[in-house]
Amino acid sequence: MGWLLNLPVSLWRRLLLIGQGLGALAMLIGTGLKALSGSGATFADRLKAELSSPVSQRRAFALLRLVQPNLVLRTRFITSYPNTGTAVTSRRADVLEVLSRDEDFGVVYGPRMETITGGENFFLGMANTARYTRDVSNMRLAVRRDDVASLVKPMVAGSAAELVAAAPGRIDVPQALTLPTAARLLETYFGTPGPSQAEIADWTTTLFWYLFIDLKADPALDARAEASAAAFRDWLDAWIVARKGESGAKDDIIGRCLAMQAGGLPGMSDRDIRNNLIGLMIGELPTTSAAANLALDELLDRPEALAGACAAARADDDDRLAAYLFEALRFRPLNPLIYRRALRDTAIAAGRLRARRIPEGTMVMASNLSAMFDPLEIPHPTDFSIDRPWEVYVLWGYGLHACFGAYLNRVTIPTMLKPLLARPGLRRAAGPEGRLDLAGTPFPVHLHLEFDR
Ligand code: HEM
Secondary structure (H helix, E strand, C coil), rough: CCCCHHHHHHHHHHHHHHHHHHHHHHHHHHHHHHHHCCCCCHHHHHHHHCCCCCCHHHHHHHHHHHHHEEECCCCCCCCCCCCCCCEEEECEEEEEHHHHCCCCCCCCCCHHHHHHHHHCCHHCCCCCCHHHHHHHHHHHHHCCCCCCHHHHHHHHHHHHHHHCCCCCCCCEEHHHHHHHHHHHHHHHHCCCCCHHHHHHHHHHHHHHHHHHCCCCCCCHHHHHHHHHHHHHHHHHHHHHHHHHHCCCCCCCHHHHHHHHHHCCCCCHEEEEEHHHHHHHHHHHHHHHHHHHHHHHHHHHHHHHHHHHHCCCHHCCHHHHHHHHHHHHHCCCCCCCEEEEECCCCCEEEECCCCCCEEEECEEECCHHHHHHHCCCCCCCCCCCCCCHHHCCCCCCCHHHHHCCCCHHHHHHHHHHHHHHHHHCCCCEHHHHHHEEEECCCCCCCCEEECCCC
């Protein structure tokens, strides 16, 4: 008899789509009026600031899902990678379709990956080729899923507990907890400490920015990225030589890579190991720290959810704590959009009313943020709920290039925040210091919190 319910449920979801879209339109008009009547910077700057907030982004996507789920424009918004125009995809089914169709929608990062390594691509920048499979498989032999419970969790828990214990009732979360914890994981688990924590954090952060966020190809940033990449390559080349000269094998990621090289595995020359490790280290440090801060910041704006997460941390209930943090990240994913370039003339949502033709060369922005709020597929999408099935979350990609570190992320983020969330009376510091400060970068640089000792 369940089928009898299909019609009303389907109608209800369509009504929600309409209601949320129209509600979002009204709120966005309000935002525009607020920017119009504000003072200080120019109207355009005020409007940009208002519209770039996470809540405005969610509203813009609610409107797009209703009125133009697949928006196609001739304008080129991205200049860092070649393209002929822009499309924005907002319905969940279409976002997942784009990220699943590697033959039609390809990754674009190859040229910048080659700049970083001094000539070679890294597997995130590759199409679905034999070389892609070889490189990913090699690195999966080195970064093993078993390690998450046996090595990574204890390492992160130990670092985070020590760092929070050293904070006297007040902590600048990115500087004193999340960046050092992510850097220590590179030191202990990867076996690649860099010349200093500050330098490895700077290199990986600048290169992540260059690859994924520098969409307008800012010449000053690009010059900094090239200098960081050269220093990173030199350091890692020398480090690999030094590690090979050491007696006794170490069971860390670089040690495993060297063991695979000694066993004659293809794709594991010194240069290959260096390039793969650069890619993984860029993936690990800035992202883990940034995502942890975004989740925390979102919780701090939701007193009930914050209390629930703190109670879970104190009760040692790791699954429940993780559920709070990943639901918080649903509202503030680090990457709200994932982009691909159309490799040929094609269509999205073919055969549906919302189908759109996508000319070859179009940069397609598939919004994973929007996919996680689509009322046609996600029950009660605007509620903060810790009971959602994991499949709802598209926090770090989907399909072939879904995040290599996905299993790590599910443990590192809750584990590094747990000792802080377990502190009594956790709250924002007074004034602007208690607000997330990006300090002119796309990443959380400061967030001062206080707690009772
Ligand atoms: C919370 C932290 C993280 C976030 C938000 C994140 C985000 C993402 C996203 C959105 C993608 C897909 C990119 C695309 O399809 O264009 C991705 C892929 C990737 N990530 Fe992560 N990531 C995180 C942590 C990590 C960690 C810890 C590592 C390394 C251990 C890592 C390494 C990679 C790699 C190598 C890929 C490419 C996978 C492939 O091409 O098959 N990431 N990540």
